[in-house]
Amino acid sequence: MLTERQNRILKIIVERYIKEPIPVGSKSISKELNCSSATVRNEMGELENQGLLEKTHTSSGRVPSEAGYRYYVDNLMELKKMNAEDMLKLQIVFKNQQLALSDVITKSLQVISDMTNYTAVVLGSTSHENLLKQIEVVPIDDVSMIVIIVTDKGHVEHKQIHLEDVSMGDIKKTVSLINNLISGTPIDDVSKKLEFEIKPIIGKYVKQHEQLYNAFYHVFSDFTNQEVNVMGRNKMLEQPEFSTNLEKVKNVFQKLEDDVLVQNIVEDDENNIKVYIGNENKIDSDVTVIQTKYKNGGEEGTIAIIGPKRMEYDRVVGMLEYIKENIER
């Protein structure tokens, strides 16, 4: 357990370092506390023994360790209310009645990314939570058509398919079969139902039923599992710790470019706001991910902010709380 004074010192060091990435020395802290630099030095040594602080070299000032940030977030951080100006910017987005929920989320995270200079990520709900609502087919020319899938949560996906020697009538019939028989099925299960409930029926009276079945089968099996949206990717370059270390930037960018990797950001299903510092997250040991789930009616997903380990925890957590609140009503 830390003493009151140790807590104060750790808090000062973390917050100073977050403001500016320069190791913090004992002298500058002694002015803030009513004691000498030697006392502060003793305490800092103790904090270092406990693994909460680190030195960049033998005679440098102290820098928070990963455990130090963790301790700060868990015990020392005071939540910061958003300032009025930032709130206003977000309210403009939330009050816009024209926008669908998913657009509101995306836009508001874009605003957050601009305000903080951190990267923001939105992950939509996964397919096994989506039920097939309806499919539609729009013919484009003799052999091409667009198949459109709509789920109960308003997720829309489309795919162009090419069918030769299949009559429009047969296609229409198949579509209406699907809509009547397997609407309401989780997207993940549609492929199976297609095989056991639709294939036998069309097999009887459609000439090219194999071709038709295959086309629809592919449409569903290619259904995107999750909507992934990354905003402010290059904000990472604005962070001093990355602008000198291109290798790190490359690694982070690469992870953020691959949708599958981005999906893995999500660590668990916790509903409240979670902070994953450095090695606690799966992106890079030099970043922190702050994330939370949101739920609104049937729709749900995860929003996350990615920044350097020395990110403004209090500010970002406050913002996410505010956004989550607004999304959920």
Added chain:
Amino acid sequence: MLTERQNRILKIIVERYIKEPIPVGSKSISKELNCSSATVRNEMGELENQGLLEKTHTSSGRVPSEAGYRYYVDNLMELKKMNAEDMLKLQIVFKNQQLALSDVITKSLQVISDMTNYTAVVLGSTSHENLLKQIEVVPIDDVSMIVIIVTDKGHVEHKQIHLEDVSMGDIKKTVSLINNLISGTPIDDVSKKLEFEIKPIIGKYVKQHEQLYNAFYHVFSDFTNQEVNVMGRNKMLEQPEFSTNLEKVKNVFQKLEDDVLVQNIVEDDENNIKVYIGNENKIDSDVTVIQTKYKNGGEEGTIAIIGPKRMEYDRVVGMLEYIKENIER
């Protein structure tokens, strides 16, 4: 006009520098030509007078200037056939019958980006070239529904709208009105037609016609003008001239993140392959854009490769030619 020897020297310098970004000295060239370094120096001086070469400092070797690259591309470059291995990789994409055209283009450019370490861009056709084919409405719950727009070129767009106190019957009627009356209209003109041809009719018998009209109006006016697809964004970081100059990278990344700016890459409507070196393009004075239009049936668009000024012109032009050929049949 340059002499034969000057041409040879310029070609050597450009190609050497493209291979490795180190200023080229007279001595190394004299070995390749049958003459002394002093002669080469004289010629290089002349080439510098003509603005085709530059020095990085008074006593450094020479580097191609923008005009030098231009001259190289226009007069010296020999087109390079793709090697068999690269061709094979692309053929796998082209031969895949399952993919829609737009996916083939995207995938093949992704391959090119991986092979060359340059960034690739695909711009789909613009909205004024798309005609409305059909719209569909899928209800989600009492007040929400999805409006889906399909164009004659297979472009699909959807939007969620919220309508209170409007009966499903009225909506269905309006949709069928639109499909019957203004299908075939360029997307850009739909809003107008909506006002003059649809609004008067629904105004007569739909209670909440104003609300209904507005909803549809927005759907069309928000129609994305152009499909924009950027692949291998962070390949830029692999280029030595950018990995030391973060400011440049930031500028390029910023431009590539903004769809509107990416659209502006397109310089004109030329059908053949065009090379825009440095200040000739609108992205950054340190990059080169190589682009071409493609056309396949009704669908058309632009593909472009973005790399440093010292990009492998011969290779990239050859690749684009090959891709364009394959797309167009």
Added chain:
DNA sequence: TTTTAGCACTTGTCAATAAAAAGTGCTAAA
């Protein structure tokens, strides 16, 4: 007239050195 050998000169790079700044740990006294 063209080419070339030779040489003085410029600039960048690299390693070594020195001095100053920032900060620590430890000891001993308050």
Added chain:
DNA sequence: TTTAGCACTTTTTATTGACAAGTGCTAAAA
């Protein structure tokens, strides 16, 4: 328990010198 004082470390910055690479120019050779 706190603090003043001091020796010690490390980083940063500037300076120096040596060396390599390459140029431009002059004068001689082809």
